[in-house]
Amino acid sequence: MSNIPYAVEVEGLTRRFGEFTAVDHISFRIRSGEVFGFLGPNGAGKTTTIRMLCGILPPSEGTARILGVDVARSPDRVKQNIGYMSQRFSLYEDLTVQENLEFYAGIYRVPRRERGRRIRELIEMAGLVGREHELAGHLSGGVRQRLALGCAILHRPPILFLDEPTSGVDPTSRRRFWDLIYSFAAEGVTVMVTTHYMDEAERCHTVGLIHRGRLIALGAPDDLKTSQMRGQILEIDCEPAMEAIDVLMPLPEVQEVALYGLLLHVTVANAAQATAPIRSALSAAGITVRSIEPVPPTLEDVFISLVRPAPSS
């Protein structure tokens, strides 16, 4: 879609609110056509960063360039090139699906003769055929989200910013939404997306993890699992799992215990050495151990190990 290798270039981007530094000198680049997952705990600075990249919020320091254009200097030029779907995207609840799309086509100045065809295209893409005349206020969460996405891309922006687009959406709808994201990426659209779902993050080409305003990890999910994980993971299938957590936490071998469904992921320095003492501690506490085996870390393991404050010992 463009000859510029990097669709987004961020250098030393910083935003302060009074005494508080929400975003603290972060730098990264996103290649054109890449799906970039932006992760971090609540309040880490994700939304503030995206708002700066969209030209909605001026940075206190540093620069962001979108397709080579400085956002702070030319916010209007940037806005033509981006689609932004915020956490609280505004659909007009008392307008129909069709009317919402027409409204946004007007705002984005989609040429009149193209409007009909473009809206038709988006209705098909978002799976909204047959629902054109339903009020947006009556749509379920997943369908609303797809309509909001449709509204954000009416003007065919080469770059999309999606801020928690699947929050509160059911698993099936979430999947359909991600299939859409990938179909855009295949057409060369660059996507930056925030999410709290680690299975979604696993699907991104690159992820950046922001914590307390700082970018603390950046890379492909597979690379982060090898470079950022400060230990090894033992997966334990035992009963009752909740009591096992209390038994495991105080053990010197154990750095972290996390529930995966009903399995436990235990972070240890050395899986081979830790297995025996863990097994005997669980048995001594009367916990039935079905299996203990080393497994490769998931992105969720990496996230937790980077974000969880070290226990104050």
Added chain:
Amino acid sequence: MIERKRKVAETTDRYAVQAQGLTRHFGDIIAVDGLDLQVPRGQIFGLVGPDGAGKTTTIRMLCAILPPTSGTARVAGYDIVREPGRVHEHVGYMSQRFTLYGDLTVEENIRFFADIFGVPARQREEQTAELLAFAGLEPFRHRRAEHLSGGMKQKLALACTLIHEPDVLMLDEPTTGVDPVARRDFWKILYTLLGRGVTILVSTPYMDEAERCNRVAFLSEGHLLATGTPDEMKRRLPWQVLLLRARPQEEARRIAQAIPGVVDVEIMGDALHLFVADAAAVLPALERALSGRGLEVRALRQITPSMEDVFMQLTREAERIL
């Protein structure tokens, strides 16, 4: 407060929640249609289903906030239609958009809810202190609620819900929009409450959370499509599930979809889940096809289905039936 011996409602009901034919219309829309539901005392019960399935409407009826169009339910031993006041006394309800007062501090929010629920003045100080400690909010007691992170707001909302020592907790998507670490912390608190005998009904879009419930009910378009323990629901799946982790994933997906006997391929994070009628029959053909194209296969094996697999399957069935 929670430590103290719980005053269980004067009843010997085995079930904390028992709904029969619970139905709610909004104009022409039937949001909940003839729902029968039983939640055993002291258990955690998950309510799952596609958006718009009627989960929130069900919870609001069970909390005696929204009257049913027909049908009835007993919650904590009381009839939601005839004794809504009693139900309110014994049920704690955390709505999706829980209301905290942003300009009040953490402690002031808890006190405010103590007032609303008429907690006697002499108990108030003690209970507030206990709840602050319980929810891990002690260090933030003087912080204004609007300055809390999402995870802490959720914990404060839960603490406010617990001020009147409810026997039954109804939580409507309490962890939506909460990061993975805060979500784990929240669930640890729920398990502590379970250990103290509280019954919990929780709706969630996270299938790893559904996995942790004693029982789960799957709703779709107002109907109860399936209920049981997570294990029972997995056993009822008409397919077996293969896990395939291969690079590049898109190509692996295309290859898998073309193998006879593969019903569906779903992306689950960095792996694919293949729904197959007969794993033993599919595996050799799949292995041949993958190695023939020179893909890097990191894992390929049959696995126990996850609740997410169950959800996919039930959603598909619902689209066919309803």
